[in-house]
Amino acid sequence: MTAKRNEPYLALIAEEKSEGFTQSIQTRSLDDLPDHKVLIRVSYSSLNYKDALSASGNRGVTRNYPHTPGIDAAGVVVESCSPELKKGDEVIVTGYGLGMDTPGGFGQYIRVPTEWVIALPPGFNLKQSMIIGTAGLTAVMSLDKLERMGLKPEDGEVLVTGATGGVGSMAVMLMASAGYQVCAVTGKTDRENFLMELGASRVIDREIWLENSIRPLLTPKWAAVIDTVGGPYLTQAVQSVMPSGSVACCGMIGSNELYTSIFPFIIRGINLLGISSAEYPITEKIRLWAKLAVLIRPWMLEKLVTELSLKALPDEIQRMLCGKTAGRVIVNLWK
Ligand SMILES: NC(=O)c1ccc[n+]([C@@H]2O[C@H](COP(=O)([O-])OP(=O)(O)OC[C@H]3O[C@@H](n4cnc5c(N)ncnc54)[C@H](OP(=O)(O)O)[C@@H]3O)[C@@H](O)[C@H]2O)c1
Incomplete structure (x- = not known):
């Protein structure tokens, strides 16, 4: 497969207009891509919350518009000036600068630095790698860090917040698969079956779970927590994790704040673990x-995926911003 220098391709473009930020599918040319070493024809991308922020004008994620979001991409190398990668190689890119200030996976082509590219991980095809994507990498990084702190399945139940979300649903599935009893906290109680199928042993309505207590310590319940929500959710996780237990702090879908005293740390010896998958x-x-x-x-993976075309993506971005999506959304760039 070769590409002409000015070959046209389709991409989702987020841009600022008088009515606010809009997203539309437009034609771009390979000449518009940055001057990096590896040109990739993107087969699949995935939708992450960071993409929804980028697509809707969040300058903390993307400074310059018009812009093509997409922090994940899986595809085939078309041109490479790097000895490690050759034409025809199947590869993935997750995180680093992709889709933030570099045109991302919501375009049919990306051009990226060699250092961002990984050969397609053994055991997965391109589509499966994007069902996992940044969300799965973040979930497994959380599991990995928790286990490095000594967590074992026999220590007790683990909690996952924002459980139907991309990171949350992958965390439920991975923790269950690793042998843990998983309690899933969700705002979508109508998706209980979905969470049980992924491996949750029980599901709790977030309105019921959240105590909003100002007490520095609550009854210890969880051997570990993977929190994707932040604010009062992270606060309660810290207050209620068992002595010497750990909380993996991954997300801030609800709030970027944490309200706590030092008591959970100096009385229960708990650990707060930061998760940053993009720059790992x-x-x-x-x-x-x-x-x-x-x-x-x-x-x-089939249990948690919805596959969309580029054309369907703007509506799904709005649904994600309203917290209405569940599981993993992947984008087939050529559908
Ligand atoms: N640290 C990292 O490396 C890393 C990597 C990827 C993502 N993240 C962060 O992780 C978070 C989740 O990302 P994602 O891609 O999984 O997003 P997502 O697919 O949109 O999932 C977020 C889930 O959180 C829950 N939720 C939404 N709004 C909420 C609210 N106001 N209060 C409580 N719960 C709410 C919903 O699940 P329920 O209805 O089931 O409660 C929603 O499905 C984001 O903050 C993202 O930036 C961090």
């Missing part, structure tokens, strides 16, 4: 993909 060193990402291949059976 590439060798570590490759190690985590190998861990994902052990934990995930491909049929499991």
Whole structure:
């Protein structure tokens, strides 16, 4: 497969107009892509919350518009000036600068630095790699860090917040697959069956779970927590994790704040673990993909995926911003 220098391709373009930020599918040319070493024909991308923020004008994620979001991409190398990558190689890119200030996976082509590119992880095809994507990498990074702090399935129940979301649903599936009893906290109680099918042992309505207590310590309940919501959710996780337990702080879909005293740390000896998957060193990402291949059976991925075309993406972005999506949304760039 070769590409002409000025070959046209389709991409989702987010731009600022008088009525606010809009997203539309437009034709771009390969000449418009940045001057990096590896040109990739993108087969699949995935929709993450960060993409929804980028597409809707969040300057903390993307400074300059018009812009093509998409922090994940899987495809085939079309041109490479790098000795490690050759034409025809199947590859993925997750995180680093992709889709933030570099045109991302919501375009049919990307051009990126060699250092961002990983050979397609063994055990997965291009589509499966994007069902996992940044969300799965973040979930497995959380599991990995929790286990490095000594967590074992026999320690007790683990909690996942924002459980039907991309990171949340992958975390439920991976923790269950690794042998843990998983309690899923969700705002979508009508998706209880979905969460149980992913492996949750029970599901709690977030309105019931959230105590909004000002007490520094609550009854210890969880061997560990993976929190994707932040604010009062992270606060309650810290207040109620068991002595010496750990909380993996991944997301801030609800709030970027944490209200706590030092008591959970100096009385219960709990650990608060920061998760930042985008900039994780590439060798570590490759190690985590190998861990994902052990934990995930491909049929499991079918339970949590919705596949869309580029054209359908703007509506789905709005749904994600309203917290209405569930599981993983992938984009087939050529559908
Ligand atoms: N640290 C990292 O490396 C990293 C990587 C990826 C993502 N993230 C962050 O993780 C978070 C989740 O990302 P995602 O891509 O999984 O998003 P997502 O697919 O949109 O999932 C978010 C889920 O959170 C819940 N939720 C939404 N609004 C809420 C609210 N106001 N209060 C409580 N719960 C709410 C909903 O699940 P329920 O209805 O089931 O409650 C929703 O499905 C984001 O903040 C994202 O930026 C961090």
